[in-house]
Amino acid sequence: MPEVIVRQMKEPEFDRWYEDSTRFMAASQVAAGNWPAEEALQRAHASRRGLLPHGRTTAGMLFLRALKPDGTPVGAVWLGPHPRGVPDCGFLYFIEIDEPHRGAGYGRALLKAAEEAARSQGANSLELNVFGSNDRAVQLYETSGYGIVTQQMRKTFDDR
Template sequence: MTISLEHMTQLDYDNFYENSIYEYANEHIKSGNWKKEGAIARARKAFENLLPNGLATDGEYLFSIFNSNENIGYCWLHFSGDNNKSFIYDIHIDEKFRGEGLGEAAMLRIENYCKERKVQSIGLHVFGHNQRAVSLYNKMGFQVTNYRMEKVLDEG
């Protein structure tokens, strides 16, 4: 297994952009944050704000993830203005490659990429219902830094 990060091509970016908007909207729907109606438009607006210049947006690094020569997913990495912190906005391993340890290997490659750039910490967000990702991040040493909680009230 040889994991590498390659800057996205425009075609890869176009696929990432549409796929990520759809996934982001669905994650918000699953978590109960958003209603299905209007979720795609809301997600698209968020992406337009975060990536106003697409691949050329300052501080945003968009990678295709490869295992040897095979494209297995993508990662969107943000560096703060002082570059000592990074944030993973999105990481995705294609469904057919899951369960093979490639997600963990990709995270380690991202970690090394950040270390090479003298980054001191990596942050990320994970939806509470995504227990597979939560388990991986816990295993890799990520710490919970805050909680957002909600209680649905009965109408009675």
């Protein structure tokens, strides 16, 4: 596993990350069939505003940037309290490795760093959501010891 240095995001990094990750969230919801494309970005922004009323300084939220030892950014993670108030359980809202660095072990290294950060904030466990079609992420979480807590399934009817 490669070494990563993890530090809090600086404001300009957060601003870029916020916009990029909100667009990614919108596109992911469209691809999953959850939101219509014409409303997706608006819905994503509304969701983010609800979770982050004070942006980067919202109480309990932690925004981290992962870097190689030479200072090259490789990814980002967003941690916070569990949205449903599960006691002693943190929540991994977002984790992503920048495209050029995927497949080299940085995801596993960043996930481990996120777990350590959650522990340092008092969490005894960490929960997350993942789209079922994201095979790479599902495999990472399974091989890192995560188990299914709830599972949502959908069948699309082709005859309409």
